[in-house]
Amino acid sequence: MVTKTIDTLEELVSVALQLGADQVTGWSRREKERAQATPTHRVNLDELKDLIRAGQDPLGEAFCRIRSPEMRRPLGQTYTPEAIVNSMVEWAADAGIPARVVDPGVGSGRYLLAAADRFPRARLVGVDVDPVATLVTRGNLAAAGLASRSQVIHMDYRELDIERVRGKTLYIGNPPYVRHHQIEPHWKRWLLETARLRGLSASGLAGLHVHFFLATATHGQPGDYGAFITSAEWLDVNYGSLVRELLLDSLGGQAVHVLEPTAVPFTDATTTGAITCFKIGSRPASLLLRRVARVQELGKLDGGRKLARARLLESSRWGPLTRVTPKLPEGYVELGELCRVHRGAVTGANNVWITHRGQTDLPESVLFPTVTKARELFMVGTELADANILRVVVDLPVELEVLDATERKAVDRFLRKAKRAGAAEGYIARTRRAWWSVGLRTAAPLLATYMARRPPAFVRNLANARHINIAHGIYPRQALTDLALRRIAEHLRVSVTVGQGRTYAGGLTKFEPKEMERLPVPAPDLLLVP
Ligand SMILES: C[S@@+](CC[C@H](N)C(=O)[O-])C[C@H]1O[C@@H](n2cnc3c(N)ncnc32)[C@H](O)[C@@H]1O
Numbered sequence: 001m002v003t004k005t006i007d008t009l010e011e012l013v014s015v016a017l018q019l020g021a022d023q024v025t026g027w028s029r030r031e032k033e034r035a036q037a038t039p040t041h042r043v044n045l046d047e048l049k050d051l052i053r054a055g056q057d058p059l060g061e062a063f064c065r066i067r068s069p070e071m072r073r074p075l076g077q078t079y080t081p082e083a084i085v086n087s088m089v090e091w092a093a094d095a096g097i098p099a100r101v102v103d104p105g106v107g108s109g110r111y112l113l114a115a116a117d118r119f120p121r122a123r124l125v126g127v128d129v130d131p132v133a134t135l136v137t138r139g140n141l142a143a144a145g146l147a148s149r150s151q152v153i154h155m156d157y158r159e160l161d162i163e164r165v166r167g168k169t170l171y172i173g174n175p176p177y178v179r180h181h182q183i184e185p186h187w188k189r190w191l192l193e194t195a196r197l198r199g200l201s202a203s204g205l206a207g208l209h210v211h212f213f214l215a216t217a218t219h220g221q222p223g224d225y226g227a228f229i230t231s232a233e234w235l236d237v238n239y240g241s242l243v244r245e246l247l248l249d250s251l252g253g254q255a256v257h258v259l260e261p262t263a264v265p266f267t268d269a270t271t272t273g274a275i276t277c278f279k280i281g282s283r284p285a286s287l288l289l290r291r292v293a294r295v296q297e298l299g300k301l302d303g304g305r306k307l308a309r310a311r312l313l314e315s316s317r318w319g320p321l322t323r324v325t326p327k328l329p330e331g332y333v334e335l336g337e338l339c340r341v342h343r344g345a346v347t348g349a350n351n352v353w354i355t356h357r358g359q360t361d362l363p364e365s366v367l368f369p370t371v372t373k374a375r376e377l378f379m380v381g382t383e384l385a386d387a388n389i390l391r392v393v394v395d396l397p398v399e400l401e402v403l404d405a406t407e408r409k410a411v412d413r414f415l416r417k418a419k420r421a422g423a424a425e426g427y428i429a430r431t432r433r434a435w436w437s438v439g440l441r442t443a444a445p446l447l448a449t450y451m452a453r454r455p456p457a458f459v460r461n462l463a464n465a466r467h468i469n470i471a472h473g474i475y476p477r478q479a480l481t482d483l484a485l486r487r488i489a490e491h492l493r494v495s496v497t498v499g500q501g502r503t504y505a506g507g508l509t510k511f512e513p514k515e516m517e518r519l520p521v522p523a524p525d526l527l528l529v530p
Contacts, residue, residue, distance in 0.1 A: 005043050006062040009132050014041040016059060016139025019048065023147035024138040028154035031131045052113075052143040055082070059136045060108030075130055076176025076208060079107050080229060081264075082114075083295045084275070088227040089114045091277055091301035092170050095225055095254075098122050099167025102219075104157040104175060104212055105129075109137035111172050116146050123165070124150040127157045158190060158215045171219075171226030175212035177271075180205045180239075187211065194218060195242055198250070203239035210234060213243045213276075217251045222281025225252075227301070232258050232274035235318040243276075244318065248309055252282035255304050258291040258322045277301060285309055291322040308337050310477050311517075320514065328520050336517025338488070338524065340475045341448075343513055344371075344467035345440050348428030352418045353394050353438050354468075360394070362414055363407040367392040368440055370466040374449040377457040377471060382489070384447065387463035395466075398434040440466040444473025445485050448492075450501075450511040458492040460485060472513055480524075488521050495520070 006012050017035055051058045060079050064072070072078065092098070092115070099122060101115040106126030116124055124146060126137045134154040141150040153160065162169075180188070188204045191211055195202035198217070202210070209230040216226060234240030235256065247253025259273040275298070288304030307321055315321060328334070335341070347353040354372050369387035371377060376390060396411060397403070403411055415436055418424070429435035443464045449456045450472050458474075467473050476485070496519055501509040 006041070006059075007066065009063075009066055010038055011041040011043075012059060012062055012066065013038045013132060013135050015043055015045075015048065016135045018043075018045055019052075019139035020142030020147060021135050021138035023142045024150045024152050026151045026153050028131065028134070031135055031154050034131050034135065049143045052140055053145075055113070055117075057082075057108055057110055057113075057140070059140055060110060063108060063132065063136060074178065074182055076105070076178045077107065077130070077133070078174070078177065080110055080174045081295065082110070084229060084259075084298070085110050085114045087295075087298040087301055088172055088229065088275060089118050090299075091227055092172060092225070093118050094300055094302065095277070095279070096168050096170070098170035098225075100125060100165050100169045102127070102162070102169055102171050103173040104160075104171060104216065105173055106137050106152065107133050107174070109140045111174075112137070112150070113140060113144055113146070115170065115172065116141075116144065116149075119170075122149070122170070125153065125162075126150070127153045127155055127160055129154070129156050158187065158211055160215070160219060162219045164221065169220065169224040171216050171224065171228070174229045175209040177231050178208035180207060183208060183211070191242075198246075200242055200245050202242045206239040206242065207231070207233065210239060210243055213246055213251065217246050217280070220251075220280040223279075224281075225277075225279040227275060227277045229273055229275045232272040232319065235274060235322075238316075241316070244312070247276065247278060247284075247287065248313055249283055250281060252279040253277075253284055253287045254279055255288035255290070255301060256318065256322065257298060257301055257304065258289075258319070259295065259298075260291065260293045262293050263295045275301060287312060289318065289322045308477070311336050314340065315514075331523050331526050332520040333523045334517060335474070335488070335492070335519045335521045336514075337477075338480065338521065339446070339477060339517075341513040341516045342441055342444070342473050342475060343450075344469045344471055344473060345438055346428050346469045347393065347438050348426045348432075349418075349421070349423045350468075352421050352423040354391050355394060357392055360392075360414070361410050362394060363403070363410060365403075365407070366394055366396050366411070368395050368466045369463065370440065370468060371447055371471050372468050374452060374457075374470050377447055377449050377459045378452075380459055381457070382493070383460045383462055384465055385462045387465055390463070390465055393438060393440055393466060393468065395438045395440045396434075396436045398437045400436075440468070441473055442466075442475075444475050445480075446474035446489055448472045448474060448511075448516065450513075450516065451508055453498075453508060455496045455498055455509075456492075456501075456511060456516075458489045458496075460489050472511070472516055474516075484524070491521055492519060 102125045103111045106128045112124045191202045234243040254277040257275040286306045290304035369390040370393040424435040498509040501511040
């Protein structure tokens with residue numbers, strides 16, 4: 001094999017030069033110096049050109065062999081396997097025809113070469129901070145006969161001042177994975193400041209791939225689009241919120257395809273990968289999320305489960321949302337698409353804050369009929385119509401000054417007693433805005449039990465009752481008619497089995513709010529059929 005004869009970076013640069021690297025414009029001073037200092041190393045150029053034109057990457061392979069994974073780590077130099085490059089380019093071809101293709105950390109130029117085939121009229125732009133990478137890319141582009149429509153820029157991608165073109169620009173590539181410890185302080189400041197200018201907050205703990213997403217949102221114009229493969233970390237960690245927010249806003253997220261480590265998305269590391277597709281300027285109503293175990297399953301990146309923007313906005317971890325659910329029947333959506341599920345407030349001391357109406361002299365305005373036992377929901381069956389069967393929770397305002405003098409007197413008396421009972425000391429009381437203010441959620445139109453030895457009760461709340469943490473409240477994301485709400489409840493009542501929750505020792509089945517959001521319910525058009 002001819003690449004065996006390239007054993008040093010110097011030899012690699014020499015070969016790139018002989019392949020015609022100088023035909024591709026935009027040389028930096030460092031590239032020129034490096035080229036001048038490179039003695040000629042003779043190899044069989046025709047054989048190399050044939051391999052490159054056949055879609056192989058002998059120079060990139062030589063680079064990864066000469067520079068060990070440890071040496072490549074500081075710049076995140078892990079080159080992308082061909083099958084992944086192809087899937088991403090196919091997605092890009094389905095999503096538009098770019099006038100220009102930009103690879104932000106071009107490496108040996110794998111994406112540009114694949115895109116050149118698919119988009120024969122597009123300009124090709126590669127950016128990289130490593131002069132060996134830029135010289136190799138130049139050699140590859142020249143060998144493939146693409147020099148006249150190519151430009152390679154030896155520069156930090158964040159500093160790129162990209163000229164406007166007519167038509168779309170496709171941003172495609174594998175932004176470097178470099179942890180924050182290796183990112184210089186001035187670049188961390190850049191991240192924070194650039195995010196701030198967009199009204200977003202960033203974290204100094206963010207890896208370099210997050211910088212690349214932000215830089216792309218900054219360089220791109222509405223109509224531009226792209227696909228990046230990165231580590232999947234940003235989906236779930238705090239510092240990833242910047243990427244998640246960008247995708248739900250100006251970066252216009254379309255889809256995220258998570259690749260299990262079994263797919264070995266990165267040759268040097270067993271990491272979960274994520275391919276993110278975006279269309280800049282299109283504030284998305286939903287995103288497709290998918291998880292695949294093998295690269296072959298990626299296809300043209302057109303599959304996935306549709307998740308509403310509102311649901312993604314409120315989720316601080318997107319990873320769990322990519323997990324496969326049993327296939328939804330035709331005409332059904334997950335409850336979470338239509339409604340949020342919230343656990344009720346924790347009082348911190350039920351013996352203090354829960355009482356019966358007749359047993360207190362507190363003013364009516366601070367007493368809220370509340371579902372305080374799961375049994376109350378099981379008992380009423382389908383509808384909770386009468387609040388009088390419920391106990392009340394004392395929910396005082398944070399600002400006690402809003403109470404009038406008589407009310408205040410009764411409240412002060414009550415609080416003195418509550419304090420003596422230790423109600424101000426507990427963890428819950430100490431962590432809320434005011435220890436005396438339980439902070440009940442607003443009344444949910446549907447209430448559900450979530451822990452029992454039987455399927456949950458789903459109850460239409462006609463009594464405007466509040467709930468504490470023994471029940472979940474189901475809150476429509478958009479107004480739903482009474483008929484639709486009743487149909488959702490009816491459907492959940494007859495369809496949900498204990499098997500859909502988590503079963504604990506002793507046979508208790510529990511539905512966390514996010515698990516309940518994944519239950520199938522009829523889609524809105526079915527719900528509204530009279
Ligand atoms: C994960 S590799 C991807 C290479 C190539 N696009 C591929 O997928 O085969 C990331 C590339 O980004 C380059 N890089 C690292 N930091 C960079 C920066 N700040 N600006 C531009 N390129 C950078 C590295 O040198 C490396 O070539």
